Amino acid sequence: MPFDGQSTGKACIIGAGCSGFTMAKRLKDYGIPYDCFEMSDDIGGNWYYRNPNGLSSCYQSLHIDTSKWRLAFEDFPVPDDWPDFPHHAQLFQYFQDYVDHFGLRETITFNTAVEKAVRREDGDWDVTLSTGETRTYQWLFVANGHHWDARTPEYPGEFNGYQVHSHHYRDPFEPYDFRGKRVLIVGAGNSAMDISSELSQRPIADKLFISMRRGVWVLPKYMNGQPADKAVLPGWMPAKLGRKLARASIKKRVGNMEDYGLPKPDHEPLDAHPSVSGEFLTRVGCGDITPKGAMERLDGDGVVFKDGTREQVDAIVWATGYNVSFPFLEDPEILPKDNKLPLFKRMVRPGYENLFFLALAQPLPTLVNFAEQQSKLCAAKIAGEYEFPPREEMERIIKEDEEFHLGHFYDAPRHTMQVDFNAYVKDLMKEIERGKKRAKMPA
Numbered sequence: 001m002p003f004d005g006q007s008t009g010k011a012c013i014i015g016a017g018c019s020g021f022t023m024a025k026r027l028k029d030y031g032i033p034y035d036c037f038e039m040s041d042d043i044g045g046n047w048y049y050r051n052p053n054g055l056s057s058c059y060q061s062l063h064i065d066t067s068k069w070r071l072a073f074e075d076f077p078v079p080d081d082w083p084d085f086p087h088h089a090q091l092f093q094y095f096q097d098y099v100d101h102f103g104l105r106e107t108i109t110f111n112t113a114v115e116k117a118v119r120r121e122d123g124d125w126d127v128t129l130s131t132g133e134t135r136t137y138q139w140l141f142v143a144n145g146h147h148w149d150a151r152t153p154e155y156p157g158e159f160n161g162y163q164v165h166s167h168h169y170r171d172p173f174e175p176y177d178f179r180g181k182r183v184l185i186v187g188a189g190n191s192a193m194d195i196s197s198e199l200s201q202r203p204i205a206d207k208l209f210i211s212m213r214r215g216v217w218v219l220p221k222y223m224n225g226q227p228a229d230k231a232v233l234p235g236w237m238p239a240k241l242g243r244k245l246a247r248a249s250i251k252k253r254v255g256n257m258e259d260y261g262l263p264k265p266d267h268e269p270l271d272a273h274p275s276v277s278g279e280f281l282t283r284v285g286c287g288d289i290t291p292k293g294a295m296e297r298l299d300g301d302g303v304v305f306k307d308g309t310r311e312q313v314d315a316i317v318w319a320t321g322y323n324v325s326f327p328f329l330e331d332p333e334i335l336p337k338d339n340k341l342p343l344f345k346r347m348v349r350p351g352y353e354n355l356f357f358l359a360l361a362q363p364l365p366t367l368v369n370f371a372e373q374q375s376k377l378c379a380a381k382i383a384g385e386y387e388f389p390p391r392e393e394m395e396r397i398i399k400e401d402e403e404f405h406l407g408h409f410y411d412a413p414r415h416t417m418q419v420d421f422n423a424y425v426k427d428l429m430k431e432i433e434r435g436k437k438r439a440k441m442p443a
Contacts, residue, residue: 009138010034011382012127014114014328017045018095019359019371020143022073025102026375030383035137036104037129039113043099046147047092050170055148057191060171061198062088065190065276066366067227070421073098073369084227091368114328123354139382142326143358143371146417149325152318153186157298159316166191166319172204180206182312184303186295187319188212193277195317200288209311211303213294215263217270221278223253228276229365232422239404239423243270260284262291273362273418324360324417339417342398345428346419347374350394353381363421373425377432386435401427 011027013020016038027034040053049058063085064071071091072078076098082090099105116128117140125140150165162176166187172178183205185196192210200208221228250269258264260281265272283289294306302312324336334349335341343349346361356378358371380386388394405419 009124011139011141012037012114012117012125012135012137013141013143014117015039015045015143015145016043016108016110017143017145018047018368019145020045020141021095021099021104021108022369022372023141023143023358023375023378024104024107025098026372026379027382028102028104028107030379032379032382034107034139035135036108037112037114038108038110039130041110043105043108044092044095045145047088047095049088049092055145057147057167058088059166059169059195062194064088064091064368065221066368067221067229069227070229071366071368073372076101085221116330117328119331119352119355125354138354140355141358141378142329142356142360144326144328146324146360147322149323150318151321151323153320155295155298157304158300159298159303160300161313162315164315164317166195166317167322169195169317172199176315178315179204181314182207183209184292184311184313184316185210185319186316187321188214188216189273189275189319189321190277192317192319193218193275193280195319196289197277197279197283199317200283202288207290208288209290209292209313211292211295211305212263215257215265216272216275217250217254217257217265218262218280219250219269219274219276220254220281221276223249239420246270254281263293274364341417342402344388344394344398345374345377345401345431346417346424347377348388348394350391350398353388360417361419361424362417363419363424365421370421373428377428377435380432380436385439386432387438388435389438 011032011034013023013034013036016036020036020038021043024034024036040048040051042048044051046056047058048056050056065085067084068078068082068086078094113130114127115130118126120126120136125137126134127137127140128134148167150167152165164176178199183199185192185208196208196210199205219228223231247269261284280289284291292305292311296304296306299310302310304310324339324341326335329335334352334355341360343357343360347356347358349355358374359367361370363370377386389397
C-alpha cells in the first residue's frame with residue numbers, strides 16, 4: 001500500500017542531541033505521540049563532554065564559535081550572565097535546563113540505540129533497538145548528527161609516532177602528553193585552528209606545524225567590537241550583493257592571509273566554509289605556528305611535504321573532518337554518496353515523505369537551533385496542516401536550493417551541505433505557508 005501521509009501515527013526520533021530533543025519538544029506541543037531513543041546515558045550528543053558513547057568531539061578547552069545571540073532557542077533564552085562565546089559546559093547545561101523545563105527527559109529512552117530502520121511495504125518503518133525489540137512507526141526522524149564518524153585521509157608511507165583525530169583529542173596532557181613535542185596539525189577548519197592555537201603555546205609544544213592543502217580565510221570572532229555573527233544583512237538584500245559587501249568588509253578588517261605568513265587562498269572570502277578563530281592568526285604572526293603546505297607522504301619519524309621539505313614530528317593531529325553516516329539505514333536511496341545527500345529543504349528525500357533528516361546541514365552561523373526551525377515543517381506535516389509539493393517539483397526545488405546555497409563554494413567534502421541560516425529559515429517559513437495552502441486544497 002502507498003504511504004497515505006494523513007494519519008498521525010507514532011513517531012520515532014533517533015538521538016537526543018539538540019536536534020532530537022527540540023524535535024521532541026515540537027511533537028509534544030502538537031500532542032503527537034513519539035519515542036526518542038538515545039544510545040548514551042544523557043542528552044546533549046556532541047556537546048556532552050566525555051560522552052560514554054565515544055561520539056562527542058568536545059575537548060576540554062572548547063568554546064563554541066557561535067555567539068550566544070545566535071544559538072539560543074526561540075522560547076528559552078540563554079542565561080544573562082553568559083559570555084559572548086560560551087564554554088561547552090555552559091552549552092551542555094543550557095541543554096539540560098531546556099529538556100527539564102519542557103518536561104522532555106521522561107519521554108527519552110536512554111542507553112538504547114537504534115540498530116536498524118527498514119521501510120515496510122505499507123510505508124511505515126520497522127525500527128530494531130539494541131534491546132533486540134522491533135517497533136513499528138509511521139514517522140522516522142534521523143537526528144544522530146554528522147560530526148562523529150571521523151575521516152582520516154590515507155597517505156603513502158608509515159608514521160611511527162602518536163596519531164589522533166581531532167574528534168578524539170581532549171587536552172594537551174592526556175592520554176598523550178604534548179609538552180616538549182614536535183606536533184603537526186593536518187587541516188584548516190575550526191578544530192585545526194583551536195587545537196593548533198592551544199598546543200602551540202610555548203609551555204606545551206616545542207614546535208608546531210599546520211599542514212593546509214590550500215589557503216583558507218581565517219575570520220575573527222569579533223568585528224567592530226561586536227561578535228561577528230551579530231551582523232545580519234537586510235532581508236531584502238540579494239545574496240550575491242550581500243556576499244560582495246561582506247567580502248569587502250572582511251578584507252578591510254582582516255587583511256590578506258599571506259601577510260600573516262599563510263598560503264594565499266585560491267578563493268574569495270565566504271566561497272568556502274569559513275574557519276573562525278580569535279587566536280590563530282596571532283599565533284602564526286608570533287611564530288608559534290609554522291604553516292606548511294599539503295603533505296606528500298609519511299616518513300617514519302616525520303612527514304614529507306609536496307614542496308619537498310621534511311619535518312621531524314612526534315605527533316600528528318588529524319583535523320580532517322567527518323563522514324556523513326547512518327549505520328542503521330540500508331536503503332541506498334537514502335544514504336549519502338561522497339558525503340552528498342540532496343534533500344528537499346535539507347530534510348526529505350522525494351518518495352520518503354515520512355522520513356526526516358534533522359540538521360543534516362552545515363549552516364552559518366550555527367547548527368544548535370537549526371532543527372528547531374525544521375521541526376516546524378515536520379510537525380505541521382504530521383498534524384495534517386502542511387503538504388509537500390508534487391515529486392517533480394520537489395526535485396526541481398532541490399536542484400535550485402543546492403545551486404543557491406552551494407554554487408559559490410569550491411568543490412570539497414566539507415562543502416556538500418552548506419546553507420546560510422538566515423536565508424534558509426526565511427525560505428523555510430515561506431515553504432510552510434505554501435504547504436499549508438496545498439493541504440487545504442481539495443484532493
